[in-house]
Structure formats: C-alpha cells, structure tokens
Amino acid sequence: MLRIAVAATLMLLVSGAHAADTSPITTPEALASYLRGTPIERSPLGALSPGARKRFLAILEFGDRGVRGIDVGDLDQELTHDQAVAVLALFGAQAYGDGLGLSPASYARRQAERRADAKRRGCVVTRCPESVVERRYDALVLADRPAPDAARHAAIAADYARLFDSELKPVALKGASAPDLRLLARAARVALEADPDGRAADDLTRVLDVMQSRGMVGDAEFRPLYRARVTTRQFDAARALAQTHPGMKMPALPKLEGETSTTGQPTVLRVSKDGRRMHREAIALDVPLRIVVVAACHFSEDAARAIAADPRLDALFHQHAVWLAAEGTPPADAAAWNRAFPTQPIDVAWRDREWSMLDSWAMPTYYVFRHGREVARWRGWLGLDALRAELTKAGVPY
Incomplete structure (x- = not known):
C-alpha cells in the first residue's frame, strides 16, 4: 500500500x-x-x-x-x-x-x-x-529549519549547494574515499527530495557514475534518480533510465493520456485502478465546498477505510473531497490505493508548488475550502468521532 x-x-x-x-x-x-x-x-x-x-x-x-x-x-x-x-x-x-x-x-x-x-x-x-565531507553532511541533515514546507525545502537546497559545491567537482570526486562518496550520494538524495528540479539530480548522477566505476553500486542505487524524473513529470527520461539500469526493477509507468487546460487551478495526476493509464486533471477549489486531505501514510489509509465504511461520510467525501498525495508518490502506489478504496480514490499532485495554498504536507491534514477560501483545517487521525467533531466545527453537514 x-x-x-x-x-x-x-x-x-x-x-x-x-x-x-x-x-x-x-x-x-x-x-x-x-x-x-x-x-x-x-x-x-x-x-x-x-x-x-x-x-x-x-x-x-x-x-x-x-x-x-x-x-x-x-x-x-x-x-x-x-x-x-x-x-x-x-x-x-x-x-x-x-x-x-x-x-x-x-x-x-x-x-x-x-x-x-x-x-x-x-x-x-x-x-x-569525521572527514570534511562528513562534517558537511552533518551540517546539512542536523540543521534546524522550522518553517513551512516550501521554505524548508528551499533552505535545504541552498544549504546543499553551499556545503557541497567544491566536493562535487570532478577532481574532488575522483579522489574521494569510498565512505565520502557514499555520504555525497546521501547528501544529493536529501537535496533531491527537497528540490527535485534543482542540481541534485545531475550531482547524484555524477557521484553514482564514479561509484559504479569502482564497483560500489548497482542499478538499484539509481532508483532515486528514476523517482526524481517521475516527480518532475519527465516520464520519457524515467523510462530511458529504467532501460539503462534494468536492475532497478521499477514497475512500468502508466500511459499518460490526453491534455488538460489548467485554467489557473491546481492539477493532479489521476491514475487508473489497474495502473495502466493516467491523466492530468484540474481541481476546482472555488466551489461551495471542497475538502482536501493530504494523505498517503498508514494513518491516512485508516481514515479512508473508516470513512468508506460509514455511508454518510463516504457520500460526503466521495462528492466533495480530494485525497491528495505529494508529487513524489509513485503512480503504482496511487493505483494500489485506488483499488483498495474505490469510493475514496487518491490523486497525486502534478507538482506540489501548484498547491501553494497548502502550507503543510503532513499526513493526514484536512483542509476545508469554501469558494476558494480556507475556512478550517486539522491534522491527524483519531477516529470517526473526532472527524465528525471537526466537520461540525467547520460547518460541514454530513
């Protein structure tokens, strides 16, 4: 799941x-x-x-x-x-x-x-x-960055560039020890998670190429690069990487169908239950009621399961809710969710930045919008009674 x-x-x-x-x-x-x-x-x-x-x-x-x-x-x-x-x-x-x-x-x-x-x-x-590289890695992962997700991710990307620019030059990589190369790859993966559009993908490619030349890694270590290509919606590049490194054993990507006019609305990647097809779709928030549930963890699954089993809540969420996974969620995982919860399907953000009105991607977080304006939010899954209480406070009938 x-x-x-x-x-x-x-x-x-x-x-x-x-x-x-x-x-x-x-x-x-x-x-x-x-x-x-x-x-x-x-x-x-x-x-x-x-x-x-x-x-x-x-x-x-x-x-x-x-x-x-x-x-x-x-x-x-x-x-x-x-x-x-x-x-x-x-x-x-x-x-x-x-x-x-x-x-x-x-x-x-x-x-x-x-x-x-x-x-x-x-x-x-x-x-x-600790080596110089390890001290720099410590500075990257141990820094305290209490900020909304977007600001925190930008800070990680900036710190990564500042800390590792000199360590990632070809001469430095050629002379790097094996433990330092592994830390450089981990640092690039941290930055890649925070900023999949940034330099970290190219950096990680160079580091892995050096490691592969020394027999330190196999195809499986290229999976973060594959996931980054999918996250940034470079599906052809992801497929090419999977062909170059078949040992990654990644599931086949669904076929992207159709074209969508976003009309200024945030969009999602909607994946079929069988995992063979996907398309981009705009989500209207300027409607009388829209509930957006940031989801994908096992607590979110518990919530979806309980909601689907309650006829009134199932109908409410089916009509008005969007279960939304972050952009890095694999399409295959979305398809598995949709098979498990057919009345409460999940979509994947086409890009997280389109959903700038959501300042946290903690799971599960519930946002209630009316005519495009956020009127309520809460976080966590404490059972149906707690959910009903929050819906009542938000003025949502069920």
Missing part, C-alpha cells in the same frame, strides 16, 4: 512498542543515563561509526509516550538487519526494523571501505575523526 518517506532521512513514528527483555529508553534523561553507564563496545550503538551514532542520537525525538521519531538512515546504511533491530530495541521500536539493514556481503564491503579509509588517514577505524 501507499508509503511515503517524510524526508530523505526516512522518519518513522514509534507508538509505544516495548523491548522484550529490558525496559525501553523513553526519555532524554534515561538515554543520558544509559550512555553514561554502558561502555560503547557493549552497546548496540557501538556498531555505528562515530559520525553515524552522533547523527542518530541527535535526531531522536521524545514525546509523552517515549521515542516518537527515529531517523533510520544511518542504521540502514551501516548495519546489518539484526544490528539495526538491536539499536531500535533500545527504544522499544524493534517492530519498525522490517526491511532495514545491509546484506552480509554489503556490510562486509562497507567495513572494508572503512578500514581502508582509516589506514589511509592513519587512524583507528572506530575512532577516526
């Missing part, structure tokens, strides 16, 4: 899972106590490189019920599946480890790369200081 990464760091919500054999770490104070009392070589965290461990701990988010946000990017890039699960278990979040981690062969290669880099730099592999 539909799943979207909140950012290039793959943020996951944690909802109070518990470790089987020990109490999970649920507060910053408990984490500080654990770190003081546990030698790093005896902790699952010790499997991470010093820089990765610093980033992982820095981005942890604690809430009233324990850890509520975990960045799994470094776990996925440095650890085996079992090692990643062991780290998550410290916080009662081992259930979120499905699919994480490197294969044994990939893990062995990454370890060999780290040892070779440490030997070249003359340091002990477990205590090597």
Whole structure:
C-alpha cells in the first residue's frame, strides 16, 4: 500500500512498542543515563561509526509516550538487519526494523571501505575523526529549519549547494574515499527530495557514475534518480533510465493520456485502478465546498477505510473531497490505493508548488475550502468521532 518517506532521512513514528527483555529508553534523561553507564563496545550503538551514532542520537525525538521519531538512515546504511533491530530495541521500536539493514556481503564491503579509509588517514577505524565531507553532511541533515514546507525545502537546497559545491567537482570526486562518496550520494538524495528540479539530480548522477566505476553500486542505487524524473513529470527520461539500469526493477509507468487546460487551478495526476493509464486533471477549489486531505501514510489509509465504511461520510467525501498525495508518490502506489478504496480514490499532485495554498504536507491534514477560501483545517487521525467533531466545527453537514 501507499508509503511515503517524510524526508530523505526516512522518519518513522514509534507508538509505544516495548523491548522484550529490558525496559525501553523513553526519555532524554534515561538515554543520558544509559550512555553514561554502558561502555560503547557493549552497546548496540557501538556498531555505528562515530559520525553515524552522533547523527542518530541527535535526531531522536521524545514525546509523552517515549521515542516518537527515529531517523533510520544511518542504521540502514551501516548495519546489518539484526544490528539495526538491536539499536531500535533500545527504544522499544524493534517492530519498525522490517526491511532495514545491509546484506552480509554489503556490510562486509562497507567495513572494508572503512578500514581502508582509516589506514589511509592513519587512524583507528572506530575512532577516526569525521572527514570534511562528513562534517558537511552533518551540517546539512542536523540543521534546524522550522518553517513551512516550501521554505524548508528551499533552505535545504541552498544549504546543499553551499556545503557541497567544491566536493562535487570532478577532481574532488575522483579522489574521494569510498565512505565520502557514499555520504555525497546521501547528501544529493536529501537535496533531491527537497528540490527535485534543482542540481541534485545531475550531482547524484555524477557521484553514482564514479561509484559504479569502482564497483560500489548497482542499478538499484539509481532508483532515486528514476523517482526524481517521475516527480518532475519527465516520464520519457524515467523510462530511458529504467532501460539503462534494468536492475532497478521499477514497475512500468502508466500511459499518460490526453491534455488538460489548467485554467489557473491546481492539477493532479489521476491514475487508473489497474495502473495502466493516467491523466492530468484540474481541481476546482472555488466551489461551495471542497475538502482536501493530504494523505498517503498508514494513518491516512485508516481514515479512508473508516470513512468508506460509514455511508454518510463516504457520500460526503466521495462528492466533495480530494485525497491528495505529494508529487513524489509513485503512480503504482496511487493505483494500489485506488483499488483498495474505490469510493475514496487518491490523486497525486502534478507538482506540489501548484498547491501553494497548502502550507503543510503532513499526513493526514484536512483542509476545508469554501469558494476558494480556507475556512478550517486539522491534522491527524483519531477516529470517526473526532472527524465528525471537526466537520461540525467547520460547518460541514454530513
């Protein structure tokens, strides 16, 4: 079903899972106590490189019920599946480890790369200081950017260009170590998520070409480039990339049919249930009632399922609502949603910037418009009673 990464760091919500054999770490104070009392070589965290461990701990988010946000990017890039699960278990979040981690062969290669880099730099592999590239990567991913999505994405793109311009020149790439090349690729993916129209796609292409020449990557690592071409609606370029790198194993893109006059209205990519066809369609907001639900996560699926099962709400949302996924949502995921919820189909924003009236793409967020003017909004899925209460406050009959 539909799943979207909140950012290039793959943020996951944690909802109070518990470790089987020990109490999970649920507060910053408990984490500080654990770190003081546990030698790093005896902790699952010790499997991470010093820089990765610093980033992982820095981005942890604690809430009233324990850890509520975990960045799994470094776990996925440095650890085996079992090692990643062991780290998550410290916080009662081992259930979120499905699919994480490197294969044994990939893990062995990454370890060999780290040892070779440490030997070249003359340091002990477990205590090597961060390279210039890693410090720049830290600055990119650890910066605090509290702003509406559009402003935050612009800031990420600007920071990326400022931090990595010199590191991405051909001479620098040729001499870069394997660990630095992997960090440069990750930095480009972060920027690509924030600004798919910017320079990051070309940068990532160059980095991956160097890595491929060293036997460091296969076709699968080109998937972010494919997704960027789809996101920017360069469908022919995406198909060509899939042919050049068949190991990506991407599903065939639907055929784009027809032409649409947007008439100044925001538009969507509407995908058929069978995933074979898609077309661009304008959405009118200057109507007596329009509900826009920013959706695609599993909470959104829960909402759609509950709404579809309630005849009155199903009729209301079918007539007046647009379930809207962000531009980066794969057409195949939209088709899967539409098969699952035929009375509550989802559309994909043709481009997010056309929907500038939505200042947050957090999921699910509900916007209520009357004659083009926003009159209400709320966020989250707390069940049908809470939804009915919000609709009543917004003056929406059902």
